[in-house]
Amino acid sequence: MVPVSVGQAGNVSGLLLSLILSEQVQNRTDSVDFGPSQLWCHRFAGLRSYATPHSQFFAPSEGIMLPAGSYNNKVAFITGGGTGLGRAMTGVLSQLGAQCVIASRKLEVLQQTATEISSQTGNKVHAVQCDVRDPQAVSRCVDQMVELTGLPDVIINNAAGNFICPSERLSANGWKSITDIVLNGTAFVTLELGKRLIQNQKGASFLAITTIYAESGSGFVVPSASAKAGVEALYKSLAAEWGRYGHRFNIIQPGPIRTKGAFSRLDPTGTFEKSMIGRIPTGRLGKPAELANLAAYLSSDYASWMSGAVIRFDGGEYVSMAGEFNELRKVTDDQWKMLETMIRSTKGS
Numbered sequence: 164m165v166p167v168s169v170g171q172a173g174n175v176s177g178l179l180l181s182l183i184l185s186e187q188v189q190n191r192t193d194s195v196d197f198g199p200s201q202l203w204c205h206r207f208a209g210l211r212s213y214a215t216p217h218s219q220f221f222a223p224s225e226g227i228m229l230p231a232g233s234y235n236n237k238v239a240f241i242t243g244g245g246t247g248l249g250r251a252m253t254g255v256l257s258q259l260g261a262q263c264v265i266a267s268r269k270l271e272v273l274q275q276t277a278t279e280i281s282s283q284t285g286n287k288v289h290a291v292q293c294d295v296r297d298p299q300a301v302s303r304c305v306d307q308m309v310e311l312t313g314l315p316d317v318i319i320n321n322a323a324g325n326f327i328c329p330s331e332r333l334s335a336n337g338w339k340s341i342t343d344i345v346l347n348g349t350a351f352v353t354l355e356l357g358k359r360l361i362q363n364q365k366g367a368s369f370l371a372i373t374t375i376y377a378e379s380g381s382g383f384v385v386p387s388a389s390a391k392a393g394v395e396a397l398y399k400s401l402a403a404e405w406g407r408y409g410h411r412f413n414i415i416q417p418g419p420i421r422t423k424g425a426f427s428r429l430d431p432t433g434t435f436e437k438s439m440i441g442r443i444p445t446g447r448l449g450k451p452a453e454l455a456n457l458a459a460y461l462s463s464d465y466a467s468w469m470s471g472a473v474i475r476f477d478g479g480e481y482v483s484m485a486g487e488f489n490e491l492r493k494v495t496d497d498q499w500k501m502l503e504t505m506i507r508s509t510k511g512s
């Protein structure tokens with residue numbers, strides 16, 4: 164046993180203290196540098212990469228995972244399918260043979276996405292304008308879809324709204340705007356389609372895209388956290404209730420995946436991206452194509468025994484933030500030697 168002197172112990176404490184303090188300084192949110200370099204970084208986000216060296220072990224496979232034709236003769240309805248992750252999911256389902264209907268507020272955006280995907284896959288993508296906050300608009304949208312394609316086999320509730328905001332700055336309308344899109348919008352779409360599918364004795368797969376903080380809650384995105392938690396309760400409840408009608412309900416909780424919609428509202432200066440990647444064990448952001456492959460599997464017949472599942476898809480970020488001792492990743496080998504010596508030299512309590 165190597166005896167440890169008071170001097171060594173002080174040295175270790177000093178090292179750990181400076182480590183923790185430097186982390187606090189890097190991560191502090193009460194005083195953040197939004198200086199020109201940060202803004203420059205954000206404007207050129209496409210050129211920047213904070214991926215860590217160990218992310219090489221977790222290189223993304225962005226090819227389509229399911230066999231060709233897995234969605235032949237299927238109809239998929241995707242809310243928010245014109246942009247970001249919705250667009251990626253539409254692209255994969257369309258490539259696999261589905262006829263897709265994408266719906267959101269901005270018809271021009273939807274039409275452009277529909278044209279681009281259809282011309283790449285050879286399968287029809289229909290664009291239907293719909294504000295999911297309005298139950299009448301949802302009903303009209305479903306009427307239009309029935310005319311175009313018939314009722315869908317796959318429903319993906321992906322549309323969302325979000326912005327970071329201290330809750331003491333949040334207006335009632337700000338709260339309503341997010342919870343109406345996320346929770347009420349998902350409920351209106353699910354109830355409208357669910358009822359019509361039941362009337363027509365048609366089975367279907369419902370998928371909701373939530374977020375890892377639906378489970379933990381999160382400050383500064385409180386309406387989104389509350390609404391996404393509601394969506395999860397809705398889907399788990401209906402998984403139990405509507406299995407008898409041939410309906411499956413599953414949930415994906417993505418971690419950070421770069422999209423303009425999310426990053427421009429949640430990290431508008433690019434200040435937080437580096438520390439966020441630093442806490443992801445796989446050392447990088449997710450890719451839209453990875454999420455789209457998972458969604459395609461969960462919505463397919465290969466997953467016909469899967470219902471009520473909540474799949475966290477975050478490169479390990481959630482557990483990394485949750486574990487009390489996980490910051491010890493930053494302790495060096497030399498520091499561990501000293502710590503171990505100190506611990507082993509302690510006798511009794």
Ligand SMILES: CC/C=C\C/C=C\C/C=C\C/C=C\C=C\C(=O)SCCNC(=O)CCNC(=O)[C@H](O)C(C)(C)COP(=O)(O)OP(=O)(O)OC[C@H]1O[C@@H](n2cnc3c(N)ncnc32)[C@H](O)[C@@H]1OP(=O)(O)O
Nearest residue numbers: 323324325326328334336337340374419424425429430435
């Ligand atoms: C530490 C974190 C580090 C990095 C994060 C980076 C990456 C992400 C990682 C994880 C992401 C996890 C979850 C992501 C969830 C998502 O949902 S991301 C998708 C985001 N996409 C969108 O939001 C697209 C759609 N959004 C919109 O259309 C608008 O943003 C909208 C405000 C939601 C709705 O638009 P609408 O036109 O209907 O509404 P407005 O009339 O403009 O506003 C309504 C009321 O809200 C108030 N408001 C609007 N913006 C803000 C703001 N920024 N702060 C405070 N209040 C705001 C507005 O003033 C209105 O209220 P009123 O003035 O009282 O009338």
Ligand SMILES: NC(=O)C1=CN([C@@H]2O[C@H](COP(=O)(O)OP(=O)(O)OC[C@H]3O[C@@H](n4cnc5c(N)ncnc54)[C@H](OP(=O)(O)O)[C@@H]3O)[C@@H](O)[C@H]2O)C=CC1
Nearest residue numbers: 243246247248267268269294295322323419420422424425
């Ligand atoms: N990217 C990420 O890191 C993460 C994303 N998510 C979730 O993934 C999903 C997709 O987000 P992402 O692709 O990043 O962001 P986007 O902003 O690109 O997607 C949101 C979509 O929702 C649509 N939408 C917003 N309001 C309405 C409305 N009232 N009616 C109909 N459609 C509406 C938007 O279209 P339009 O403006 O035309 O209405 C847009 O296409 C969301 O559910 C989000 O919460 C979860 C965790 C992480």
